[in-house]
Amino acid sequence: MSSPQPIECKAAVCWAAKEDYVLEDVIVAPPRAGEVRVKIVATGVCHTDEYTRSGADPEGIFPVIMGHEGAGIVESVGPDVTSVKVGDHVVPCYTPQCRNCKFCKSSKTNLCSIIRNTQGKGLMPDGTSRFTCKRNGETLFHFMGTSTFSEYTVLPEISVAKIDPSAPMDKVCLLGCGITTGYGAVVNTMKVEKDSTVAVFGLGAVGLACIMGAKAVGARKIIAIDINPKKFPIAKEFGATECVNPKDYADRPIQEVLIEMTEEEGFGGLDYTFECIGRPETMRAALECCHKGWGQSCIIGVAASGVELATRPFQLVTGRRWAGSAFGGFKSRDGVPELVNKYMQKEIKVDEFITHKFDLPQINDAFHAMHQGDVSVLFFDGMHICLVPFVLTFFWLLFMRDISASAPLCTSTVCPSKKASLRPLVA
Template sequence: MPMPMPMPSEMNGKVDINGYSNPNETAGKVILCRAAVAWGPAQPLVMEEICVDPPQELEVRIKILFTSICHTDLSAWKGENEMNRAYPRILGHEAAGVVESVGEGVMDMEAGDHVVPIFNGECGDCVYCKCEKTNLCEKFRVNPLKRGMTKDGKCRFSTKDGKPIFHFLNTSTFSEYTVLDSACLVKIDSKAPLKKMTLLSCGVSTGLGAAWNTADVQAGSTVAIFGLGAVGLAVAEGARARGASKIIGIDINPDKFIKGERMGMTDFLNPKDLEKPVHEKIREMTKGGVDYSFECAGNLDVLREAFLSTHDGWGLTVVLGIHPTPRMLPLHPMELFDGRRIMGSVFGDFKGKTQLPHFAKQCMRGVVNLDEFITHELPFGKINEALQLLVDGKSLRCLLHL
């Protein structure tokens, strides 16, 4: 096992990567590095020395400097969806790093650029990318079943004896080096603090974007957020920034309420403490229901409460939680005739490569408070401890230093 690489340091946003591979020496070659490999459902991740191939056409190889763990990583690690089980596999999709080398045809990035991977890519050329009504991409949209690279279906990871290691969500960031399609990588301002930019890969962009882009929360409006993980709290931060007058947080973990208040929430409800359904309590508090509700728990019963908590005539429910079960929506079609609407949101409806660089600059200006989302920091080698923190509900984002 190689000696651990030195941790990156940041001065005024710029990253000191002394001690990392020199692109002039490694470009076009296989790199040996550490990765946290999943060998089976719910098994501890194993630190392995793996081989990372050079990037092929329109691909980029990056050095991961920071990565964090999302509930989507957690559910994949647990193997909650049988169709998503593929082993060995490198999970992870929230990260920030530096470009090591680029493949043929990559024109918008070069070695040394600061970048953020995105699980929902943007090629810029397909009919979807050219449509202002969606942030999906024909080739690079989020696909949990995808196991290799788009161009040839092969893996760019392998064990030292040549066994392929599968990819995850277009990114696979639980590795010191990873290879991505260039459509799934965003170049950001070199002055942006990469440590915080990790959050833009998924959680913060998904939640805040749902408030800004999907729902377009208006000043003075009322909001209910069901599930106060990182995504739910990002919704609160987005609603606060838009000037919502009442932001109600709903969660069965009372510890989440303290954090929620710092993120702009005005009221809190614990369903376990109520003698009536949550939606009835919310309707009482808001004289008929909230303007917007956000379901961030991945629970269909919670989704129904979120839907019924909105005001008839104009209420909008945005679905953000991941629902792994085969159960269908708990709604009768006629309930939609009361004017309430329901819709899903992927990556907060951000077009990653087009819009994320501007969002990163907004974060640099303090429009969004990212510090509150990072609750723990650990070295990469303690990734299983970070997983357990999320399982126990003790962390929002545990930042891992590679």
């Protein structure tokens, strides 16, 4: 069998902080030892991508090919790759799982330390990039070890999860980040019990996934909190029993309101709370509305670099606990296939996150929509590219491409003449 050759394809490149994405022709080098080259079929975009593009990310490196919520097909493998083969369907994972480091061997965490240093520098484990811009020959950096905004990407073998080949990749790509993060925080990190009371701060994709997880484990009260009441109907569809807008209580701390709402036998407070926004003020509120003696709060939202938390120590002394969760506590290569199976068995929602369609050249408009409180999904439907927004604070972009056996391994087409088609999320 001949060795893999460089591939030319399309990618959305961010050349500098605060600049729009540019669709470029890029050269994707063959995979080296321990690496896998993947043909991306679908990819999502979430607020983490925008955080880096905005210039707020201290680890942000440019020019870069972003994207970290993807699904695709293994196109080629480098030497020494044993866990996947050409043709396998996979989900790229920004949290790797080498299974050999101190972290991977521990049952107490889902983190992996083996490639953290190079991944944070936008490079492959050997300290180099696999992306080059055809137009000017400039090296392009990787993003979160995944770079799914390219028709082809190269990843370490330890960063790809092999999934059921019958799973629709334009759906399960969303399990590469937000849904997994929120759902797992409930069922893995905090291990919420049946009949618990739960509050979720922030009704983006992660928040909705938390609600979905809380409903799945049988929580009896699930309070959804957001300053955008347009999100309340979908929150209730996912399982929220009550919705609260802090703006309706501008003269009172929201933690005081929530304690009052949950008072039983003279004491109020939630058994579990989840902060999915990334603001220190809401992190504090989420802790302080926990029930005295046993209430636990989980921080999922990522705050800006350098931000510090504050609360009165007595809040913790009297039994409340603070915790954090990354990627839902799932060890990636083990957990993602399990979630895909749950989706296929209709045990978790994924399709419900998708609503509207636009064209790929509108990727920058999609980011603008995200700032307006919408979430978007973009995917290739044959030669047509569609964008799907939705009233959340997270955002997905799906490149859905023809994945039949006869499809060319490298295509770079869009259909600008096709018009957007829309359908409402809620009737």
